Amino acid sequence: xxxxxxxxxxxxxxxxxxxxxNCTYTATGYPSLFWYVQYPGEGLQLLLKATKADDKGSNKxxxxxxxxxxxxxxxxxxxxxxSDSAVYFCALTSNSNSGYALNFGKGTSLLVTP
Amino acid sequence: xSGVTQTPKHLITATGQRVTLRCSPRSGDLSVYWYQQSLDQxxxxxxxxxxxxxxxxxxxxxRFSAQQFPDLHSELNLSSLELGDSALYFCASSASWPSGRQxxxxxxxxxxxxxx
Numbered sequence: 225x226x227x228x229x230x231x232x233x234x235x236x237x238x239x240x241x242x243x244x245x246n247c248t249y250t251a252t253g254y255p256s257l258f259w260y261v262q263y264p265g266e267g268l269q270l271l272l273k274a275t276k277a278d279d280k281g282s283n284k285x286x287x288x289x290x291x292x293x294x295x296x297x298x299x300x301x302x303x304x305x306x307s308d309s310a311v312y313f314c315a316l317t318s319n320s321n322s323g324y325a326l327n328f329g330k331g332t333s334l335l336v337t338p
Numbered sequence: 339x340s341g342v343t344q345t346p347k348h349l350i351t352a353t354g355q356r357v358t359l360r361c362s363p364r365s366g367d368l369s370v371y372w373y374q375q376s377l378d379q380x381x382x383x384x385x386x387x388x389x390x391x392x393x394x395x396x397x398x399x400x401r402f403s404a405q406q407f408p409d410l411h412s413e414l415n416l417s418s419l420e421l422g423d424s425a426l427y428f429c430a431s432s433a434s435w436p437s438g439r440q441x442x443x444x445x446x447x448x449x450x451x452x453x454x
Contacts, residue, residue: 260445267340267428268445313381325371325383325396326430326443 226251230314230329237304237336245299245332247288247314255316257281257290257297258326262311271299271312304336341365342446344429350452356417359449363410363431369393370412371432371443372404376425387412419453426450 231246249255259271259281272281277292288299297314314329341364351357363370372384374397383396387406398404401419406412416423427450430443 258442267342267447268430269340270442270444273442324441325386325394326373326381327383328381330380 226255226316226327228314228316228327228329230312230332233311233331233333235332235334237334239306239336239338240303241336243299243301243304243308243334245312245314245334247297247299247329249295249297249314249316251295251316257288258315258317259286259288259297259299260313260315260326260328262313262331264310268313304334306336306338309334309336340444340446342429342431342444344427344446344449346449347447348450348452350454351419352454353419353421355419355453356415357419357451359414359416359427359429359451361412361414361429361431361446363412363429364444367431367433367444368410369432369441370406370410371430372398372412372414373428373430374425375428375448379425381428384414416451421453424451424453 227250256275258273260268261271262268272283274281274290280289286301311331311333313331315326317324343362345360368389371386375381384398385404386394390406404414426448428448429446432441432443
């Protein structure tokens with residue numbers, strides 16, 4: 225079945241450092257790919273998405289490119305801030321997923337220190 | 339604020355009891371999804387409703403059930419509760435189902451359930 229694999233956390237970075245969180249997927253059909261973020265004590269918010277191969281999603285300085293050849297959707301940010309500390313979830317929906325529910329990775333916790 | 343509301347925010351109950359979690363989707367959204375977030379299982383899809391009808395089931399236990407009402411709000415009923423049901427339960431909504439692969443799902447703040 226469909227699945228998403230994220231790099232294990234926690235990831236600790238200093239402010240202004242470069243961020244990469246790796247995400248790879250397995251899916252039949254043509255998945256759409258998402259990054260959601262969960263701040264402490266809050267629900268999930270969509271960070272960005274890409275719906276077809278080679279699409280780049282971007283928001284708030286974060287970017288991810290849908291790479292079909294490597295089945296990846298890595299999240300990047302050039303300069304992280306303390307306020308980016310949160311848990312980041314990679315997810316997919318696909319034609320093979322009845323009802324198009326989100327299939328999530330386990331999440332990567334990010335801590336940014338001043 | 340996503341526009342999705344969930345009540346209650348917190349719920350503490352005992353094993354064997356039954357609880358009802360409520361979700362109101364964003365205005366105009368017809369699809370409602372329920373997810374469970376726990377430390378050991380991560381985020382798991384439970385069930386989806388579209389315009390009052392059940393559309394998909396995920397890893398939902400037989401002790402759990404849901405429904406979506408004519409005003410589109412949804413309720414998740416959890417019965418014969420066990421310690422392992424302690425988790426954060428999220429509701430999400432999206433505009434439509436047929437094009438759902440690309441639809442953004444908007445999440446509520448969640449209901450934290452603690453079973454003692």
